[in-house]
Amino acid sequence: QVQLVESGGGLVQAGGSLRLSCAASGSFFSLSVMGWYRQAPGKQRELVAIATSGGSTNYADSVKGRFTISRDSAKNTVSLQMNSLKPEDTAVYYCYARNLVNSWGQGTQVTVSS
Secondary structure (H helix, E strand, O other): OOOEEOOOOOEEEEEOOOEEEEEEEEOOOOOOOEEEEEOOOOOOOOOEEEEEEOOOEEEHHHOOEEEEEEEEEEEEEEEEOOOOOHHHHHHEEEEEEOOOOEEOOOOOEEEEEO
């Protein structure tokens, strides 16, 4: 079982930056994927960015060039640097990890004011 704890959300003005961090703990050998999803009010949860154990990354088109995911597989951590934030980035951001099953963090609120 994997436990995920996020930190780093908050309120920022449009154009600003935030950094989210997530640490995984529990009984597992390795995590094939770690990353971030988000869910805005009234919308479905969507992928933001993921990083595989092999070093590949994948980003939502809406965040390419603005967000950067970084992963430390040795420490089982993943971070998301978010720059040039827009009001439409406002959402609850969830840390995600996959080994045999999918695991989710409790979520952290990111609010971008215009």
